Amino acid sequence: MSGDHGHGDTQVNSGSKGSDIHKHKDKHKDKEHRHRDHKKDKEREKFKHSNSEHKEYSDKKHKDKEKLKYINSGSDKHREKHKEKDKDKEKRKEEKIKSTHDRPKKEKENGYVRDTSPAGIKSEPEEDNGFYPSPQHNKNSKREYDDKECEYKPKKVKAEHDKKAQKRKHEYEEDEVDEDIKPKIKTKYKKATEGKKSKKEEEEKWKWWEEERYTDGSKWRFLEHKGPVFAPPYEPLPDKVKFYYDGKPMKLSAPAEEVATFFAKMLDHEYTTKDIFRKNFFKDWRKEMTSEEKSKITDLNKCDFSEMNDYFKAQSEARKQMSKEEKQKIKEENERLLQEYGFCIMDNHKERIGNFRTEPPGLFRGRGDHPKMGMLKRRIRPEDVIINCSKDSKQPKPPPGTKWKEVRHDNKVTWLASWTENIQGSIKYIMLNPSSRIKGEKDWQKYETARRLKKCVDRIRAQYREDWKSKEMRIRQRAVALYFIDKLALRAGNEKEEGETADTVGCCSLRVEHVNLHPKMDDQEYVVEFDFLGKDSIRYYNKIPVEKRVFKNLQLFLENKQPEDDLFDRLNTCILNKHLQELMDGLTAKVFRTYNASITLQQQLKELSCPDDSIPAKILSYNRANRAVAILCNHQRAPPKTFEKSMQNLQTKIDEKQNQLSAARKQLKAAKADHKASHDEKSKKAVEVKRKAVQRIEEHLMKLQMQATDREENKQIALGTSKLNYLDPRISVAWCKKWGVPIEKIYNKTQREKFAWAIDMAEKDYEF
DNA sequence: TGGCCGACTTAGGAAGGTACCC
DNA sequence: GGGTACCTTCCTAAGTCGGCCA
Numbered sequence: 115m116s117g118d119h120g121h122g123d124t125q126v127n128s129g130s131k132g133s134d135i136h137k138h139k140d141k142h143k144d145k146e147h148r149h150r151d152h153k154k155d156k157e158r159e160k161f162k163h164s165n166s167e168h169k170e171y172s173d174k175k176h177k178d179k180e181k182l183k184y185i186n187s188g189s190d191k192h193r194e195k196h197k198e199k200d201k202d203k204e205k206r207k208e209e210k211i212k213s214t215h216d217r218p219k220k221e222k223e224n225g226y227v228r229d230t231s232p233a234g235i236k237s238e239p240e241e242d243n244g245f246y247p248s249p250q251h252n253k254n255s256k257r258e259y260d261d262k263e264c265e266y267k268p269k270k271v272k273a274e275h276d277k278k279a280q281k282r283k284h285e286y287e288e289d290e291v292d293e294d295i296k297p298k299i300k301t302k303y304k305k306a307t308e309g310k311k312s313k314k315e316e317e318e319k320w321k322w323w324e325e326e327r328y329t330d331g332s333k334w335r336f337l338e339h340k341g342p343v344f345a346p347p348y349e350p351l352p353d354k355v356k357f358y359y360d361g362k363p364m365k366l367s368a369p370a371e372e373v374a375t376f377f378a379k380m381l382d383h384e385y386t387t388k389d390i391f392r393k394n395f396f397k398d399w400r401k402e403m404t405s406e407e408k409s410k411i412t413d414l415n416k417c418d419f420s421e422m423n424d425y426f427k428a429q430s431e432a433r434k435q436m437s438k439e440e441k442q443k444i445k446e447e448n449e450r451l452l453q454e455y456g457f458c459i460m461d462n463h464k465e466r467i468g469n470f471r472t473e474p475p476g477l478f479r480g481r482g483d484h485p486k487m488g489m490l491k492r493r494i495r496p497e498d499v500i501i502n503c504s505k506d507s508k509q510p511k512p513p514p515g516t517k518w519k520e521v522r523h524d525n526k527v528t529w530l531a532s533w534t535e536n537i538q539g540s541i542k543y544i545m546l547n548p549s550s551r552i553k554g555e556k557d558w559q560k561y562e563t564a565r566r567l568k569k570c571v572d573r574i575r576a577q578y579r580e581d582w583k584s585k586e587m588r589i590r591q592r593a594v595a596l597y598f599i600d601k602l603a604l605r606a607g608n609e610k611e612e613g614e615t616a617d618t619v620g621c622c623s624l625r626v627e628h629v630n631l632h633p634k635m636d637d638q639e640y641v642v643e644f645d646f647l648g649k650d651s652i653r654y655y656n657k658i659p660v661e662k663r664v665f666k667n668l669q670l671f672l673e674n675k676q677p678e679d680d681l682f683d684r685l686n687t688c689i690l691n692k693h694l695q696e697l698m699d700g701l702t703a704k705v706f707r708t709y710n711a712s713i714t715l716q717q718q719l720k721e722l723s724c725p726d727d728s729i730p731a732k733i734l735s736y737n738r739a740n741r742a743v744a745i746l747c748n749h750q751r752a753p754p755k756t757f758e759k760s761m762q763n764l765q766t767k768i769d770e771k772q773n774q775l776s777a778a779r780k781q782l783k784a785a786k787a788d789h790k791a792s793h794d795e796k797s798k799k800a801v802e803v804k805r806k807a808v809q810r811i812e813e814h815l816m817k818l819q820m821q822a823t824d825r826e827e828n829k830q831i832a833l834g835t836s837k838l839n840y841l842d843p844r845i846s847v848a849w850c851k852k853w854g855v856p857i858e859k860i861y862n863k864t865q866r867e868k869f870a871w872a873i874d875m876a877e878k879d880y881e882f
Numbered sequence: 883t884g885g886c887c888g889a890c891t892t893a894g895g896a897a898g899g900t901a902c903c904c
Numbered sequence: 905g906g907g908t909a910c911c912t913t914c915c916t917a918a919g920t921c922g923g924c925c926a
Binding site: 479481527528529532539540541543545553556557560605649650652688704749750751752832834835838839840 | 884885887888889890891892893894895
C-alpha cells in the first residue's frame with residue numbers, strides 16, 4: 115500500500131499493516147519512555163527500518179546544552195533573550211496560578227459577579243438574529259450543497275428564507291422578551307427527564323443540520339444548566355489502615371493523609387518509580403503537612419504506603435464483588451446524577467454535556483518525560499468555577515455555603531463552566547457532548563474546509579514546489595515544511611515553553627537532531643529519516659525518499675547548526691498559517707491532516723472494496739482503509755496486555771473450525787456418494803443438509819480468519835482517533851450504503867450519535 | 883508585531899460495562 | 905454463575921489556532 119491518494123505522494127509511515135509503526139512502550143517497565151525501549155519490542159523485527167541507527171533520546175536530549183556555543187552569535191543573543199523571557203513568563207505563570215487560589219474573593223469584590231453581560235452580548239443586534247441557513251437545510255438541496263461546498267462560507271451567508279428560520283427566529287425573539295419562556299423551558303425539561311424514551315426519540319429527531327445557524331459569532335441564545343458536579347469530599351482512612359514512616363506507624367493529618375492516598379493508589383504504577391514524579395510529589399505533599407509532620411517526614415524512601423495501597427485494592431475488589439442489587443443502586447444513582455447534571459438546555463433543546471464533573475484532586479500524570487509529573491492537582495471548589503449561562507436562565511446554585519467565582523453570560527463561547535488548574539495554569543472547561551449541535555456544526559464545517567482544500571490542493575502544491583527554488587530562505591523553509599505537512603500529515607508544531615512540558619515537536623519545531631539525511635539508502639536516493647517525539651510523546655519514526663530539491667534544501671537548512679537548533683529557524687506556525695490563509699480562506703496546517711486522512715480513506719475504500727466480498731470481508735477492507743489513515747497520522751496504541759494470549763485463543767478456534775470443516779466435508783462427500791447410489795429423496799435431503807453445514811462452517815471459519823488478520827494488523831494501531839477526528843463520516847456512510855454494510859458495523863452507538871448529521875445526509879454517491 | 887492566553891480539538895490510557903465462553 | 909476478553913465510555917493531557925494587547 116503506497117498511501118497514494120490524489121497527488122500520489124502522501125506518505126504513510128513507510129509501509130503498511132502496522133509493520134512500520136514503532137511503538138516503543140513497555141507497559142510493565144517504562145510506559146512513558148516510549149522512545150527508549152527498543153530492545154523489548156519483539157514486533158520491531160518486522161519493521162522495515164533498522165533500529166540500529168536509532169538514537170537514544172533520553173541521553174542526548176539537550177545534553178551539555180549549556181556548554182554548547184552557537185556558531186551564529188546572533189543566535190546566542192536570541193537564546194539569552196529567550197531565557198530572560200522564559201523567566202518572565204515563568205514568573206507570570208506562577209503568579210497566575212497563585213492568583214487562582216487567592217483571587218476569587220477579591221475578584222468578586224471587584225465586581226466579577228455582575229448583572230451586565232460582556233460587551234459582546236450587550237451589542238447583540240436585537241433585530242438581527244444572526245442566522246444563516248445550514249449548508250443543507252432541506253433534503254432537496256442535499257446534492258446541490260455537496261457540489262457547491264466551495265460556497266459554504268458561513269460568515270458570508272446571511273439569510274432567513276425558510277419557514278423554519280422564521281419560526282425559530284420567532285422563538286428566540288420570545289426568548290429575549292417573553293417572561294414566560296422559563297416555565298416553558300422548564301416544562302420541556304421536565305418532560306424530557308420524565309420519559310427517557312420519548313425524549314430520546316425527540317432528540318434523535320432533531321436535525322439541527324437542517325436548521326439555520328448563527329452568523330454573528332454567537333453560539334447560542336439561551337443556555338441553562340445546573341453547574342458541575344464536584345468531587346466527593348475526602349473520606350479519611352479507617353484507623354486500622356496505617357501509614358508507616360521509617361518502619362513506625364504514623365497518624366497523618368487529614369490533608370497530608372489525602373495526598374498520601376493519591377500516591378498510595380498509584381503504587382503499582384510505573385510513575386511512582388520515577389525520580390521526577392517522586393520529587394514533585396514529595397515537594398507538594400510536604401506543603402500539605404503540619405509542621406510536625408514536615409519535620410518528621412523528610413525522606414520519601416522511608417515512607418511505607420503499602421497498607422494504604424492494600425486497602426484501596428481491597429475496596430476495588432469489594433466493589434467488583436458487590437451484589438447485583440448494590441451495583442444496580444450505584445447505577446441508578448449515577449443515572450440520577452446524569453439526568454440532573456448531565457444535560458443542559460441550549461436554544462430550546464436538551465443537549466448532553468460532555469464532562470459535567472470537575473476533575474478530582476490527584477497527582478498530575480503528564481505524558482512522556484513531563485517535568486511536572488507527580489505534582490498535586492488540587493481540589494476544585496465552587497469558588498474556582500466560572501459559570502456561563504444565559505441571563506434569562508435559571509442560574510445554577512453553588513453547593514450550600516459556597517459561591518461561584520463568577521457567573522457570566524457570554525454567548526460567544528460554547529463552555530458552560532470553567533476553572534484554572536494549578537499545574538500549568540491552563541483553563542479547563544465543561545463543554546457539550548460531541549453529539550450536540552454546537553460540536554456537530556463545527557465538525558461538519560471542518561470537513562467542508564478540508565473539501566475546499568481538495569479543490570485547490572493542486573495549485574497549493576505547485577506553489578510550494580515553486581517556492582523550493584526561492585531566493586529567500588524563509589520561503590524555502592516554509593515550502594519544505596508545508597511539503598512535509600502535506601506529504602506526511604505532520605502536525606503544525608507550535609513553539610513550547612522549555613521545561614514546562616515534555617520535549618515534543620511538530621513540523622515547524624523540528625530540530626536538527628530530529629532528521630537525518632541519506633543521499634542514498636536501501637537503493638533509494640535522497641532519503642530523509644525522521645525520528646522525534648510528537649504529541650503525547652508518541653514517537654514518529656519514518657524514512658522517506660524526497661525530491662532532490664527538498665533534499666538539497668534540507669542540507670542547506672542544516673548547515674552550521676547544532677543538533678538542538680531549529681531545522682526551520684525562519685519559520686513558525688503563525689507564519690505558516692498566515693501564508694496558508696492567503697492561499698485559501700480558512701486554511702491552516704491542521705486542515706492538511708484532515709484532508710489527507712479523508713481522501714486516503716476514500717481512495718483506499720475504492721481500491722479495497724470488492725462487490726463479491728462478504729460483509730466480514732468488506733468490514734476488513736474498511737478497517738484496512740481506516741488503518742492506512744491511522745498509519746499516516748501516526749496514531750499508535752500500546753498493544754493490549756492480553757494480545758498474545760487472545761491471538762492464541764483465536765488461533766485455537768480457527769484450528770478447531772478447520773478440523774470441523776474437513777469433517778463436515780467428508781460427511782458431505784459420503785452423503786453425495788450415498789445419494790448417487792440410492793437416488794432417493796431422503797439421501798438428496800441429507801446432501802443438502804450436509805452442504806449447508808459445510809457452508810456454515812466455512813463462513814464461520816472465514817469470519818474467524820478475518821478477525822485474526824484484523825486483530826494482528828491492529829496490534830499497535832489506534833483506529834479510533836482517525837475515525838473520530840479526521841475521517842469525513844459521510845465517506846463511511848456512503849460506503850456503507852453503497853455496499854450494503856450496516857452502519858452499526860462501522861460506528862458504535864456513540865459514534866452514530868456524533869455523526870448523526872452525516873448518517874442522515876450522505877447518499878451512496880457522496881464524494882469527499 | 884510578537885507574545886500570551888483563551889477556546890477549542892485531538893489524543894491515548896484507564897475504568898467500566900457487557901458479551902461470550904465454559 | 906463466574907471468569908475473562910473485548911468494547912465503550914470516561915478522563916484529562918496535549919495539541920492547534922486566533923484574537924487581543926502591550
